[in-house]
Amino acid sequence: MKQFIVIGHLARTDGDFSLNDMPGGAGRMDVLCRCINSSFFLSHDLRRDAECYLVLLGEPDPKKTILFRGDSLRYLSPDERSAGSLIKKALALPCDEEFRESTPGVFVRRGGLEELLTECTPVLLDEGGTDIRDMEELPSAYLLSDHHNFSESETAITNHLPRVSVGPTVLHADHTITVVLNEMDRREKSSE
Amino acid sequence: MKQFIVIGHLARTDGDFSLNDMPGGAGRMDVLCRCINSSFFLSHDLRRDAECYLVLLGEPDPKKTILFRGDSLRYLSPDERSAGSLIKKALALPCDEEFRESTPGVFVRRGGLEELLTECTPVLLDEGGTDIRDMEELPSAYLLSDHHNFSESETAITNHLPRVSVGPTVLHADHTITVVLNEMDRREKSSE
Numbered sequence: 001m002k003q004f005i006v007i008g009h010l011a012r013t014d015g016d017f018s019l020n021d022m023p024g025g026a027g028r029m030d031v032l033c034r035c036i037n038s039s040f041f042l043s044h045d046l047r048r049d050a051e052c053y054l055v056l057l058g059e060p061d062p063k064k065t066i067l068f069r070g071d072s073l074r075y076l077s078p079d080e081r082s083a084g085s086l087i088k089k090a091l092a093l094p095c096d097e098e099f100r101e102s103t104p105g106v107f108v109r110r111g112g113l114e115e116l117l118t119e120c121t122p123v124l125l126d127e128g129g130t131d132i133r134d135m136e137e138l139p140s141a142y143l144l145s146d147h148h149n150f151s152e153s154e155t156a157i158t159n160h161l162p163r164v165s166v167g168p169t170v171l172h173a174d175h176t177i178t179v180v181l182n183e184m185d186r187r188e189k190s191s192e
Numbered sequence: 193m194k195q196f197i198v199i200g201h202l203a204r205t206d207g208d209f210s211l212n213d214m215p216g217g218a219g220r221m222d223v224l225c226r227c228i229n230s231s232f233f234l235s236h237d238l239r240r241d242a243e244c245y246l247v248l249l250g251e252p253d254p255k256k257t258i259l260f261r262g263d264s265l266r267y268l269s270p271d272e273r274s275a276g277s278l279i280k281k282a283l284a285l286p287c288d289e290e291f292r293e294s295t296p297g298v299f300v301r302r303g304g305l306e307e308l309l310t311e312c313t314p315v316l317l318d319e320g321g322t323d324i325r326d327m328e329e330l331p332s333a334y335l336l337s338d339h340h341n342f343s344e345s346e347t348a349i350t351n352h353l354p355r356v357s358v359g360p361t362v363l364h365a366d367h368t369i370t371v372v373l374n375e376m377d378r379r380e381k382s383s384e
Contacts, residue, residue: 019212020211020212023274034226034270037226041367042361042362043339043362043363043364077215078222078223078226078364079214079215079222079272081272082215147235147236167374167377167378167381168378168380168381169234169374169377169381170234170236171370171374172233172234175230175370175374178363178367182359182361182371182374185359189360
């Protein structure tokens with residue numbers, strides 16, 4: 001299983017945003033939509049062994065986590081609006097501490113990074129980290145931030161995590177996911 | 193200079209499409225918008241040494257080529273609608289065989305791949321090609337297709353081009369550009 005966790009520091013936590021204004025009114029939801037695209041899409045196929053967690057911290061009802069699971073995901077197209085529309089549907093659902101499915105392969109629950117870190121131990125993508133190409137074994141879970149840096153409280157609970165870099169240039173979160181998956185694809189192929 | 197050429201086989205050639213329906217009515221213009229994003233965006237910066245050519249072959253007025261130049265590009269945000277809106281503005285301009293600037297860093301002209309191939313010699317991104325990591329020197333120009341394969345007539349005029357692969361898995365065009373740029377970033381850094 002390949003897992004990506006992306007923090008959306010301003011991302012709205014109700015479904016009441018316009019698909020025509022995801023960078024603005026939806027709190028840079030467009031960043032998260034692109035992370036969904038890069039986590040799952042292959043040419044004419046989906047990565048069935050991937051999961052992407054979106055941690056939404058914006059108003060009016062933080063924190064919520066939306067999970068996209070490749071093994072059961074349906075109705076997702078590559079464009080930003082498609083992911084945005086599935087996120088809207090998930091956010092329209094009343095939610096508690098357990099994941100509830102809104103559309104096939106998309107789930108929502110109350111809670112954020114702290115809860116996720118009790119369930120998995122990701123590495124933190126960071127330009128100062130170990131180069132992913134130099135790692136003997138690739139981690140299966142990766143933590144990224146949107147256009148904002150990790151907050152102080154996030155840094156406090158992630159300080160112990162190993163840091164991994166995808167190269168000398170600081171990239172957008174979705175581009176970073178693409179580069180990580182390319183390295184995973186290459187390792188899998190060479191171990192076949 | 194880093195150059196990417198992307199063929200949009202169905203992409204509309206007038207500005208009369210809705211930003212709300214780029215995958216449908218605009219002929220998969222969303223694919224091309226994502227290629228613009230991956231060609232230029234760095235975290236809090238733009239790649240000023242990149243150019244991306246979009247070859248639009250759809251109705252009602254093919255063929256047209258739109259050029260985005262990083263060195264003078266303005267008003268581009270990472271979301272698909274932003275690139276789509278700059279493309280609409282370019283397509284609203286009357287055009288002939290010379291590039292004409294529609295907004296800073298965005299140009300349009302009549303003509304397609306055949307004209308471009310008299311001006312540069314790209315490599316063709318193809319899963320059967322030489323692994324980019326194994327190349328002694330990286331090419332500066334890369335030719336990609338949207339969600340459709342190259343047509344017969346495109347294949348006829350590109351058959352002589354070297355073929356390069358970014359890994360064992362067939363990726364979307366925008367993801368491919370991201371992986372190519374990551375390899376370029378690494379080479380540049382190691383030659384500093």
